[in-house]
Every structure is written in C-alpha cells, then in structure tokens.
Amino acid sequence: MTAIEPDDQEEKPLDPAMESVRRKMVRLQIVSGAIMFVSLMAVFGAVVYKTMHSEAKETAATVSAAGVPSDAPLAATISLPLGFKVQSTSFSAGQILFYGETAEGKSKALVFDLRTGRTVADVSVAGN
Structure with a gap:
C-alpha cells in the first residue's frame, strides 16, 4: 500500500538562492497590488468627478446663450424713443x-440686453 513518509509532509x-527569489517575488506582488489599487481608485475618482460635473452641464444646457431657459419663451418689451425709425437690427450674445x-433725423444705435431686460x-x- 501507499505509505506516506512523514519526511515528505x-x-x-x-x-x-531560492529564498532570495521568493522574497523578490513577494515584494513584486505587493508593489503590483499597490499599483493596481491606486489605479482603481483613480478610475473611481474620475467616474465620480465626471458624474458630478455632467449634472452641472445638464442644468447649464437648458439655458441658451441669451441666458433664457430653453423650455420657456422670453417676453420682453423695449421702449424706443418716440418717432424712432428702426433701419436695421442685429442680435449677438443676448443683446439686440x-x-x-x-424724430429729429439723427442716427442712433440702441442696445437692449435680454438678460437684464433693459437698454444698456x-x-x-x-455723420461726417
């Protein structure tokens, strides 16, 4: 029958030389594990950062360039001087x-800001 000798157990x-190799392998395993842990924490940190800033972008995306919410139309009234004849208009960065x-025939430019709702x-x- 098979008898297991206590010496083999x-x-x-x-x-x-082998003990030195074993120590180096253990040290390599610890360093590799630490690097993997730090990398994993960096990935988790990037995911948390991205989710926190994407919520801020979503709320900012609902506001147009003029500072007006995209789901509601803007209602504003500008008071032009009496007798003012509009020759042209232009819109840029929330300003008209x-x-x-x-009425006296003088050329004039009026700038109306949509964000503040007043003539700026x-x-x-x-003329020359």
Whole structure:
C-alpha cells in the first residue's frame, strides 16, 4: 500500500538562492497590488468627478446663450424713443442692436440686453 513518509509532509527550508527569489517575488506582488489599487481608485475618482460635473452641464444646457431657459419663451418689451425709425437690427450674445433715426433725423444705435431686460447703450452716431 501507499505509505506516506512523514519526511515528505514537512516543508524543508529553501536554500539561500531560492529564498532570495521568493522574497523578490513577494515584494513584486505587493508593489503590483499597490499599483493596481491606486489605479482603481483613480478610475473611481474620475467616474465620480465626471458624474458630478455632467449634472452641472445638464442644468447649464437648458439655458441658451441669451441666458433664457430653453423650455420657456422670453417676453420682453423695449421702449424706443418716440418717432424712432428702426433701419436695421442685429442680435449677438443676448443683446439686440436697434439702428435707426430719431424724430429729429439723427442716427442712433440702441442696445437692449435680454438678460437684464433693459437698454444698456444709447449711442448717437454723428455723420461726417
């Protein structure tokens, strides 16, 4: 029958060269595990950062360039001077430029800001 000798069951001490290799392997395993742990934490941190900032972008995306919510139309009224004849208009960055002539025949430019709801510039244009 098979008889297991007690000598085979006991671990024999490794020779110094093999013990050195074993220590290096354990050290390599610890360093590799630490690097993997730090990398995993960096990925989790990036995911959390991305989710926190994407919520801020979603709320910012519902506001147009003029600062008006995209789900609601803007209602504003501008009071132009009496007798002002609009010759042209222009829109940029939430501001409307009205260019025209006053009742006295002087050229004038009026800038209306949609965010604040008021006229922000009243420019008289002098001819040559």
